[in-house]
Amino acid sequence: MQIIHIFTELGTGLRRNVSMTLSLVVTTFVSLALVGFGLLVNEQAEATEEYFNGRSTLLVLLCSETSSGGTCVNGEVTREQREAVEAALEENPQVDSYTYETAEEQYEKAGELQNQTAAGRRAYEAAEPANFSAVYTVIPFDPNQVDGISEQLAGMSGIENLVNVADQLGLLYEFLDLLQFAALVIAAFLAVTSVLLVSNTIRLTAYARRKEIGIMRLVGASSWHIQLPFVLESMLATVLAGLLAVGSLAAMVELGVNRGLKQAFGDLTVWIGWSDAVFAGTLTMALAVVLGAIPPLVLTRKYLDV
Amino acid sequence: MIRFENVTKSYGSTKRPALHAVDVEVDKGEFVFLVGASGSGKSTFLRLILREAQPTTGRVFVAGKEINRLASWKVPGLRRQIGTVFQDFRLLPNKTVAENVAFALQVIGKPRATIRTVVPETLDLVGLAGKEDRMPEQLSGGEQQRVALARAVANRPMILIADEPTGNLDPTTSVGIMKLLDRINRTGTTVMMATHDVGIVDQMRKRVIELANGDVIRDQSRGAYGYQI
Structure with a gap:
């Protein structure tokens, strides 16, 4: 009731x-x-x-098999060059942490982005790991220090490009x-x-x-x-x-x-x-x-x- | 059944309390008239029994429970043991006679089967058999008060509170209502009635509690409205 x-x-x-x-x-x-x-x-x-591993990160793109000229005269980054980059990151007091991903891993990761559209998927299918760079993702203590770290690394052999994620995004x-x-x-x-x-x-x-x-x-x-x-x-x-x-x-x-x-x-x-x-x-x-x-x-x- | 222990009730910042150091005890099955001029504290007295108001000091007991200490969620339980009628009947104009009585049972969750038997029985008790489907506006004042009474007693309360139930009725109709209240009282229900009606009080010869300015100035068994020696 x-x-x-x-x-x-x-x-x-x-x-x-x-x-x-x-x-x-x-x-x-x-x-x-x-x-x-x-x-x-x-x-x-x-x-x-x-x-992108945070808002203020620096992507250090190392030379790939297909890179040539400039700091990549030797083609793909060599072990010594990579160790030199890593040593520079280790020594830099502005660097909080960094991670390393191989070209293979970068290729996998790009799939996530590219496969969102039909056109991207087609482009991705045509690509192969050799087109990708191994990358150091560097996280600074202070978001404003990205440029400082970038300047220090600029010109080192074996580094193809330095990308400040904040600039892009x-x-x-x-x-x-x-x-x-x-x-x-x-x-x-x-x-x-x-x-x-x-x-x-x-x-x-x-x-x-x-x-x-x-x-x-x-x-x-x-x-x-x-x-x-x-x-x-x-x-x-x-x-x-x-x-x-x-x-x-x-x-x-x-x-x-x-x-x-x-x-x-x-x-x-x-x-x-x-x-x-x-x-x-x-x-x-x-x-x-x-x-x-x-x-x-x-x-x-x-x-x-x- | 009802006990007031040194009860004082003041409203806001007024100097004079509405009730002042009242000690009253009413036994089970008693019929009590509460008399006094307007503003003497009769309504406050009744409001305290219903826990519509809380005493400023003192204690109020109803059916053995100290109701001023009752948790607020238990107040509905208290009110289910008390039936109430008013001078202005307070019927729902959009419901029939039977629906008005049934409403009081529905809202306290009585089963439909119970309501179906209790409503006609109660209407029969108050002399309204055959008028179940009338609307309140189609009834006389006396009949409307009978509906209100039926609603008040449908749940078989232990106490019936009547606040000037004959205030709006002519003398002949009032007698009918008083007979009904007397009948309800004889079934064991304690009746507490506030009134100004001298004739009724004198005729019924029941216990009279008189209030003046918040004080109990008389508590007399088999009393009359005014003093009698």
Whole structure:
């Protein structure tokens, strides 16, 4: 009986507040979609960082079999040259750590990047490990010291090229950071609006139902029995908003990343995929449930005196 | 059943307390009139029993429990043992007579089968058999108060609190309601009724507790509204 009664109350509440509930759905949907978007941007930044071993790294590309001229007059880097480079890194007090990857490993890693697009895949299939350089990935103590380390290594034989990752990806990181910040700030404002809308709905409903609620309290209805229709009403709205937000995240990944960014800038970085969307979507849904449950629990206590 | 131990209740910063050092004990099955002028503390007295308010000092016991120390989640349990009726009936206008009574049972989680048997029984008890499907607006004042009474006693409470139940009714109708309250009292329910109705109090000859400015100035068994020697 209780359950039927609670759902009858829920139905009455939804009919009474249909426009308020719709506005709650829309506001919460936009807010949650932005939170999800912020999470995706964060995932993207992390994926990029992971691929390049951090934001401020120096890639020391050693001469490969196909290199020639300049510091690579001897063709592929020799063992002595490599030891000299390693010794220079060991001695440099600005170097925090470094890792070494062979040309073979670099070839494997490039596959991750290239295989994101059809064109990249074709190019990758034509390539072979010999086209790749062995690489030292150098992480400095201070991000500003990359140039200093670079200057020290410049001109050493056996080094084909020195790449400051920040030069290449700095703009991308800045863009991602700005995007994430903007999304989260707007989402926070909208989340506050959602809470205010829930609060407004509860106040109006509590006023419209003050007689029923008064009788319920008087005859000894438990607090949860009085609160539950309010909580369910708001949760229904936010969960619906959450589902719409998850849908929009899926659209962002499919249309924005898979068909957009990946095609246009396929070899810039490793782009996020469905597993990241599932992660962001799960967090977004969890937030939807929390946003739907907590404010009414607190506010009904305030407005209904239960 | 109900015991007030040195109970004082002040609201906000007002100088004079609404109730002042009240000591009262009401036994199970008693019928008690609470009389006194407006503002004498009658409503506060009833609110304290329902734990709608907390005493400033002193202790209130209902059914053996010190209710001012009751955890708030246990308050609904207390209120299920107390039926309440008011001067203004407080019926839900969009529900029928039967639905109004059933509502009180639904919201405390009574099974549907129980509600189906209890509602007609209770309406029969208050003399409203055959009017289950009427809306409150289709009933007279006396009948509406009977619905309110049916709602209050449907859960078989140990205590019935009536706050001026005849305040809106004509004398003849009031007698009918009083007979009903007397009948409910005879089933063992403790009845506590606040009233201004001199005629009823004088006629019923029940225990009278009189309040004036928050003090109990008289507690008389088989009393009348005013002093009688």
